[in-house]
Amino acid sequence: MSLLVEIRHDAPSLDLRLDLPEGAITSVVGPSGSGKTSTMRVVAGLWAPASGLISLGGATWFKSASGINLPPRDRSIGVVPQRYALFPHLTARENVEAALLHLPRARRTPRAEAALARAHVAGLEARYPHELSGGQQQRVAVARAIAREPRVLLLDEPFSSVDRSTRKHLYAELKRLHAELDCTVMLVTHDLDEAALLSSRLCLIRRGRLVQAGATQDVLARPESAEAARLLDYGNIFRASVVAHDRDRRLSQLDWHGVRIAAPIDDRFAPGQPVDWAISHAEVLPADAGAHFATENTVPATVRDMVTLGDDLHLRLSPDPAPALTLHMKVSRHVAFHRHLAAASPLLVRLTPSAIITMAPSDDADGAGRAHE
Amino acid sequence: MEWDAIRLSLSLAGWTLAILLPAGIVLARWLATARFAGRHWVEGLLALPLVLPPTVLGYYLLVAMGGTSSLGRWFQAATGTTLAFSFTGLVLASLLFNLPFAVQPIQRAIEAIDPDVREAALCCGMTSWQTLVRIELPLAWPGVLSAAVLTFAHTLGEFGVVLMVGGNIPGETRTVALAIYDRAQSFDAGAAGRMSLLLLVVSFATIAVSYGLGNRVPGTRRRR
Numbered sequence: 001m002s003l004l005v006e007i008r009h010d011a012p013s014l015d016l017r018l019d020l021p022e023g024a025i026t027s028v029v030g031p032s033g034s035g036k037t038s039t040m041r042v043v044a045g046l047w048a049p050a051s052g053l054i055s056l057g058g059a060t061w062f063k064s065a066s067g068i069n070l071p072p073r074d075r076s077i078g079v080v081p082q083r084y085a086l087f088p089h090l091t092a093r094e095n096v097e098a099a100l101l102h103l104p105r106a107r108r109t110p111r112a113e114a115a116l117a118r119a120h121v122a123g124l125e126a127r128y129p130h131e132l133s134g135g136q137q138q139r140v141a142v143a144r145a146i147a148r149e150p151r152v153l154l155l156d157e158p159f160s161s162v163d164r165s166t167r168k169h170l171y172a173e174l175k176r177l178h179a180e181l182d183c184t185v186m187l188v189t190h191d192l193d194e195a196a197l198l199s200s201r202l203c204l205i206r207r208g209r210l211v212q213a214g215a216t217q218d219v220l221a222r223p224e225s226a227e228a229a230r231l232l233d234y235g236n237i238f239r240a241s242v243v244a245h246d247r248d249r250r251l252s253q254l255d256w257h258g259v260r261i262a263a264p265i266d267d268r269f270a271p272g273q274p275v276d277w278a279i280s281h282a283e284v285l286p287a288d289a290g291a292h293f294a295t296e297n298t299v300p301a302t303v304r305d306m307v308t309l310g311d312d313l314h315l316r317l318s319p320d321p322a323p324a325l326t327l328h329m330k331v332s333r334h335v336a337f338h339r340h341l342a343a344a345s346p347l348l349v350r351l352t353p354s355a356i357i358t359m360a361p362s363d364d365a366d367g368a369g370r371a372h373e
Numbered sequence: 374m375e376w377d378a379i380r381l382s383l384s385l386a387g388w389t390l391a392i393l394l395p396a397g398i399v400l401a402r403w404l405a406t407a408r409f410a411g412r413h414w415v416e417g418l419l420a421l422p423l424v425l426p427p428t429v430l431g432y433y434l435l436v437a438m439g440g441t442s443s444l445g446r447w448f449q450a451a452t453g454t455t456l457a458f459s460f461t462g463l464v465l466a467s468l469l470f471n472l473p474f475a476v477q478p479i480q481r482a483i484e485a486i487d488p489d490v491r492e493a494a495l496c497c498g499m500t501s502w503q504t505l506v507r508i509e510l511p512l513a514w515p516g517v518l519s520a521a522v523l524t525f526a527h528t529l530g531e532f533g534v535v536l537m538v539g540g541n542i543p544g545e546t547r548t549v550a551l552a553i554y555d556r557a558q559s560f561d562a563g564a565a566g567r568m569s570l571l572l573l574v575v576s577f578a579t580i581a582v583s584y585g586l587g588n589r590v591p592g593t594r595r596r597r
Contacts, residue, residue, distance in 0.1 A: 046492050072495045079496040085489035089511045099497035148498060
């Protein structure tokens, strides 16, 4: 009974197949222009691609081959648009009642009030949208979307227009609501943290194509390609070659510009083969005093520049074995202070072996570092 | 005062409004939301009465309604009277020369509605018709009001087309604008002045009232 989404279209270019398991929150994550919102509009029935298939369980909503294209009202959907799109001339209650026109007039008001109460906006029924805060507008939009008791809830960047503290409340409310309603949720977002917090499944898309899909934690922890790693904000993606597999230590030895790198064993790649490897900027650490270059996973580098972002310091390093590449690292400010980190100073860094991810080689390696510059 | 002419003008404006407003809403909505090739030709055709000299429009309408045209012959066979120089012919002409005044304000008002709001209505399960009646028209009603006022006031004041198509037949096609011209021609400054003042007051009042009402749409003024 999962929601199956297959879309092929030329402009905008889309060619993807998503499978959203029933009852789960699946986030569709990608940068701006990746086709997330277009995908959602196809599921909602607001736009028909050149070809494809949208089906929920046994029900087909869109099938280009058979000329089936149900209008939005015949699809069991509730939609929370990015800027909520509340009807400005209607009160909160009337906004929700507008989704209940299929019911006799007398039954609309109690249903609307129940939906508003569920979305935690009871008491604000008589207010117009412009009299509500951003968070309240979002809740009214959610109430309107769930009023029809849809089997699929489509959320398009639903938290992007509210402040951070409100957002945390709304995250919790969405989780609670999802547990109560037991519907299939498609959450479109560009925010990885949001996807990690809310969804059990994650579909990573870019340029209208599926890059990787799977359980959220798996995708976040194990990007399968340099492209996925880059979308998942792994700052460091490089090309190396496999030296050997050490089965006793469960490690693969890589050679990266003369530096010996140990990574969790990955015997898809034979010794001598090229391989891409990635590491998050938070897992590049200043090496312990006494460590030296010859040690595994230890890289001598020079600090190119550093930027303070809140409590953290983001550093760009030139690794001495390959100064043209950029190694990104993030350290807390007090560590930076104790280590006397400064621009142009040398720094020995250690790459946490368990945090290194190996991937099939692609054109995206090494380039990611440069793309940041 | 020529009360017959005033009554006729009001009747003509009333009929024009009653027929043109619903048609204008449908046409304006189509133009505001549909995307199709050759759209600018349709829009250009609709706007033509704004730039064409009324006598040119009137001439073509006269030809189209005359006894030699198929429309004129059909009308004469069906009713026994000519279409040109009749009140019905005048209404028909009035519908055409008022098209831009009825369609454009409504079209602009519907175009100004956030497309997300229209799509939200569809996702709420509304049909296209329900979306028009429950969402678009309430949000676009200052535009509808403008269209109504402009159409009404413009019909009261139209001169050239009315003269060409209707002639100047008392009780049938002699509108207040024609009556004013006649009176002025025959040096009856008193009657011409009184009727002119009446048209001035009525036109000014309707437009001022419509501007006042147009500012009172809940919610819409404060939106982004």
